[in-house]
Amino acid sequence: MKYVSKDLGSFGLHLINSDKFKTITIRVLFHTPIKKEEITKRGVLADILLQSSKKYNSKRNLTIEAEELYAADISTNNQRMGNYIVTSFTLQVLRDCYTEEHNLEKSIEFLSDIIFQPDVENNAFKKERLDIVKYNTVVSISSLKEDATAYSLTRMAEAYDKESPISYRMTGYIEDLEKITESNLYETYQKMIESDYVDIYVVGNFDNKEMTSLIKKYFKLKKIKKRKPSYYLTTKKPRTRRLFAKETIDNTQSKLAIVCPLNKLTDYEKNYALLLGNIILGGGPDSKLFKEVREKNSLCYFIHSIYNKIDNVIVISAGIDKKNFQKTVDLISKNILDMKKGKFTDHDMDVAKEIYHTAREEIEESENRLIAEFIGESILGQEPMDERLKKIMKVNKRDIVRACKKISMDTVFLLEGVKDEND
Numbered sequence: 001m002k003y004v005s006k007d008l009g010s011f012g013l014h015l016i017n018s019d020k021f022k023t024i025t026i027r028v029l030f031h032t033p034i035k036k037e038e039i040t041k042r043g044v045l046a047d048i049l050l051q052s053s054k055k056y057n058s059k060r061n062l063t064i065e066a067e068e069l070y071a072a073d074i075s076t077n078n079q080r081m082g083n084y085i086v087t088s089f090t091l092q093v094l095r096d097c098y099t100e101e102h103n104l105e106k107s108i109e110f111l112s113d114i115i116f117q118p119d120v121e122n123n124a125f126k127k128e129r130l131d132i133v134k135y136n137t138v139v140s141i142s143s144l145k146e147d148a149t150a151y152s153l154t155r156m157a158e159a160y161d162k163e164s165p166i167s168y169r170m171t172g173y174i175e176d177l178e179k180i181t182e183s184n185l186y187e188t189y190q191k192m193i194e195s196d197y198v199d200i201y202v203v204g205n206f207d208n209k210e211m212t213s214l215i216k217k218y219f220k221l222k223k224i225k226k227r228k229p230s231y232y233l234t235t236k237k238p239r240t241r242r243l244f245a246k247e248t249i250d251n252t253q254s255k256l257a258i259v260c261p262l263n264k265l266t267d268y269e270k271n272y273a274l275l276l277g278n279i280i281l282g283g284g285p286d287s288k289l290f291k292e293v294r295e296k297n298s299l300c301y302f303i304h305s306i307y308n309k310i311d312n313v314i315v316i317s318a319g320i321d322k323k324n325f326q327k328t329v330d331l332i333s334k335n336i337l338d339m340k341k342g343k344f345t346d347h348d349m350d351v352a353k354e355i356y357h358t359a360r361e362e363i364e365e366s367e368n369r370l371i372a373e374f375i376g377e378s379i380l381g382q383e384p385m386d387e388r389l390k391k392i393m394k395v396n397k398r399d400i401v402r403a404c405k406k407i408s409m410d411t412v413f414l415l416e417g418v419k420d421e422n423d
Contacts (some may be wrong), residue, residue: 001364004208005378010221011198013321014378015208022098024204025367026091028109028115028197029217029375033229034165036087039078039173041180044133046087048078048185051118051129063109070099070348072107074114080170081379082231083308087192088113095205100240104206104216112218118189122180125189134177141171145249147413151316152255156413158313159245160259161236166311197225201374203367231380233311238259238408240423251417252338253301256328258413259360260336270309271382272391273403278314279352280306280344283334286351288335288344289316297331300325310380314407322416329412339404342397349397356392360385 002017058063066072070092078085093107118398119126145151198221202211249255265274282305284287289303301319306310308315318327336346363369363385374383383391 003374007364009224013198013215014201014374016203017373019205021204021367022207023094027201028089029199030087031084032196033083034080036168037176039168040176042087043078043172044086044137044180045185045188046078047133048129049114049118050076053113054114054117054119056117069107070094070103073113074168078170082164082233083165083229084231084371085287105121108218116269120186124186127182130182137177141174144171148249148251148255152257152413152415154258155247156257156411158413159413166415193224197227203220203370206294231310235264235312238410243411246414246416247417248416249421252419254320254322254417255415256318256320258409259411260407260409262312265406269403272395274397275307276352276395277339277400277404278285278305280348281305281356282316284355292335295333299328325414333409336407342401353393360389
């Protein structure tokens with residue numbers, strides 16, 4: 001595998017050469033500092049661009065053309081990356097050696113048409129298309145509670161800091177959806193094309209010179225733009241007393257969500273020591289939380305912790321019976337305290353390092369993971385993965401303890417199931 005990154009002024013081009021895949025994957029990322037009131041509009045915009053284009057003026061025609069291109073797959077996504085919102089367009093297409101000559105180029109042109117040649121009239125998207133997307137967005141927003149675990153994490157984040165991007169709902173907001181019109185949505189589109197910083201990632205077996213030529217041909221972005229704010233959220237000072245919040249839901253099982261802000265980590269602690277510390281705490285089936293809370297004390301159906309270094313937090317999620325709420329919180333708190341005191345073994349560290357090593361090897365088996373990896377390097381400033389692996393293997397117990405001492409349990413949210421199991 002080889003990686004080449006090029007700054008072409010108006011966008012960054014990232015070429016990831018690998019012979020492991022029969023497909024070539026191209027992902028186009030539009031980045032802009034996130035604003036809560038713009039989230040819904042960006043989601044609607046990404047969806048409406050897949051409804052039609054100037055050349056393919058219906059969803060049916062788009063689908064037919066994708067099939068003609070040997071089932072080329074195009075998808076969109078909106079996600080928050082720290083202080084930024086990232087709207088992405090992804091093309092996955094078979095290599096020409098499995099299809100026919102120039103199928104790749106035709107597919108790239110198809111992707112370009114969808115992004116840069118929208119189906120608009122008089123500087124506005126068409127009402128019938130917007131109505132379809134708005135209806136689908138209402139359904140998506142209304143179904144948030146159907147995934148109780150995800151909903152508990154959303155409500156936890158809102159209780160933790162409703163002013164921070166960490167609390168923003170990427171599904172969008174009904175009140176903002178109602179304000180979207182055909183014309184102001186097109187204004188948002190123009191702003192995205194003209195002002196967002198753009199990165200293009202390509203994964204697969206291809207010739208770099210040829211691919212660079214094709215990207216330049218079909219992605220004629222001219223305006224030079226620079227990223228300004230950091231992607232990383234600033235450190236939030238932990239509360240002096242924990243915040244407890246609760247909401248009821250018509251389920252038998254309750255969901256527990258806890259956010260733990262991290263106080264002034266060094267770069268080394270952020271990228272290495274705490275990463276291992278979280279694996280030991282709750283990052284796998286051999287973790288302390290899994291063994292102590294679930295297996296030994298049978299207090300939950302599932303439990304894990306996720307370290308989000310961009311947001312500068314560790315988030316703990318568990319499925320519990322409501323009667324076990326306080327015992328579970330107390331035991332989680334004890335396990336965090338044990339990490340701060342160094343109450344974990346060399347074996348725990350060896351297992352965590354092996355988990356990291358295995359995950360590192362699996363990255364090269366997935367186009368999506370490879371793109372995520374190199375986004376980390378090119379945008380977030382991570383060191384190359386081989387260098388990170390070397391440093392991870394040298395992390396010692398003292399490093400982990402020092403990092404874990406900066407963990408604070410701040411906000412505890414219970415989504416309490418009030419439905420009786422016998423109902």
